[in-house]
Amino acid sequence: MTDFTQNYHPPRRSFGQLALRWLLFALLGLFALFYLMPLFVMVTTSLKSLEEIRTGSLVALPRDVTFEAWSTAWSGTCTGVKCEGLRPYFWNSVLMTVPAVFLATLLGAVNGYVIAQWRFKGANLIFAMMLFGCFIPFQVVLLPMARSLGILGLAGSIPGLIFVHVIYGIGFTTLFFRNYYVTIPAELTKAAKVDGAGFFRIFWSIFLPLSLPIVVVTVIWQFTNIWNDFLFGVSFSQAGTQPVTVALNNIVNSTTGVKEYNVDMAAAIIAALPTLLVYVVAGKYFIRGLTAGSVKG
Template identity: 75%
Template sequence: MTSGQADTRAGLMRSTPLRSAPLRRAGRPWTATLLRGLLFLILGLFVLYFTLPLFVMIVTSLKSLEEIRQGSLLGLPQEIELTSWATAWGSACIGVSCHGLRPYFWNSILLVVPAVVISTAIGAINGYALSKWRFPGSDVIFGLMLFGCFVPFQVILLPMAITLGKIGMAGSVSGLILVHVVYGIGFTTLFFRNYYVAVPDELVKAAKIDGAGFLAIFTQIFLPLSIPVMVVTVIWQFTNIWNDFLFGVSFSQGGSQPITVALNNIVNSTTGVKEYNVDMAAAIIAALPTLLVYVVAGKYFIRGLTAGSVKG
């Protein structure tokens, strides 16, 4: 009797989860169904909770001001109006100029692209040097960079402002790029270093014997391997720099402000009637590029991971 029970238990343990699932359901159908239902209910509630704000934003941006004033927050628009989108993009007033978000959108692009490229490039070469060309003190340097990741934005505002002033880059786009590059290097170095640590040292040895030097090994062997980590780094840096408000509002002025600062100004500087539909459209426009980066690069990220050709 007892040995029979033990056998059954051993058999259950050996069988795959797929096969044991129907067994368990047959044993206690009520609780299983109940739990499954509860699980979906909770998940559904979470989905609602997270998508509701987006839904409200989109719906509101498509309504006319008249309708917003009368109607409920959640109701669908009676008539779809795209004028608020056009206004937000091209003619909303920020301060005295009424050109919408468009110029600031390009400001952000001009800021984000170089900042992401430079910080990713420096992170890649740092990570390569710190993992494959160790030197006395390299671990200390890496530790300090890691520490840099934990320094909050607010802490560096004043010293950074003084530094930018001293080197004559205050209030310029290049100054803002420099701030983001310096702040981002800690993260990008961390990403690349941890990725390269897993690449076998023998690859470097083989390449050294083949006659390649520091840079040739980096560009011809390590960079082609780095697509997955590069995508991760680019997503991270792009999102952070695009969404940054604090550095943007502190270190830029007048026409060179990034889109986040412009969005803030649109929302806060309306006179007379508050145009909620324009505000919502502007907020969505400001968030679109990061969404796009996730959708486009996310695919490459998965592809890069599954290619997994590092293993010898």
């Protein structure tokens, strides 16, 4: 857009421009270091022995690379009473996240389809009410939800967590699909109706095939949010059903025994790997979800 190097200035300013350009790269590089530093420190610390951590520098590369901390974090470190590492909790998170993402996305797709293409009286009010649900601080539903899960027999269980994540995910998924489907001309639905296609037929044969981009955005958004969730996880789980974020926090903040910083860091990276991987592989869609969640319309 604006460019320091373009040549509409008299040539005598070119030295200043060159200096500016260098300053620009220096600043960009410094900020890149700022954002990368914690990841760098996490990775290097996780590869050091405790001895090296105590004697060495925070920012130094490991002298002897050891993966011991990683295997301890994965299958040996203690969370509270049990000492079986992060592994069971990692699988808890998988078991919780996959169905919750699938259900919330599916519901969001049909809801968005109805609100965008089958407008009826009150549909906009319903949409506004669902949208508002995205913005409440979840603290306001924690207490009644804890009791309701008890009544439903889902207290402290993974299905209970799935239920909670689906309920409070619907607002966002509906928003995503609604905003996507609203851009598809209504004539398409009308023509299909004239041809005798019904509600589900039109959804299945016309809208779903068009939906791949928004499905990807929604799945990534939901996956990141649910995998990274801590509040619901810590409130509605019990020993054995905790998601990986809760287990990680228990490992890091446990006060018994020797503090194993390398294991803490390895555990943190393990807990972060799935969402980081998604970000690296599908960053474009991740950003689209972020901006769609904040800039509506």
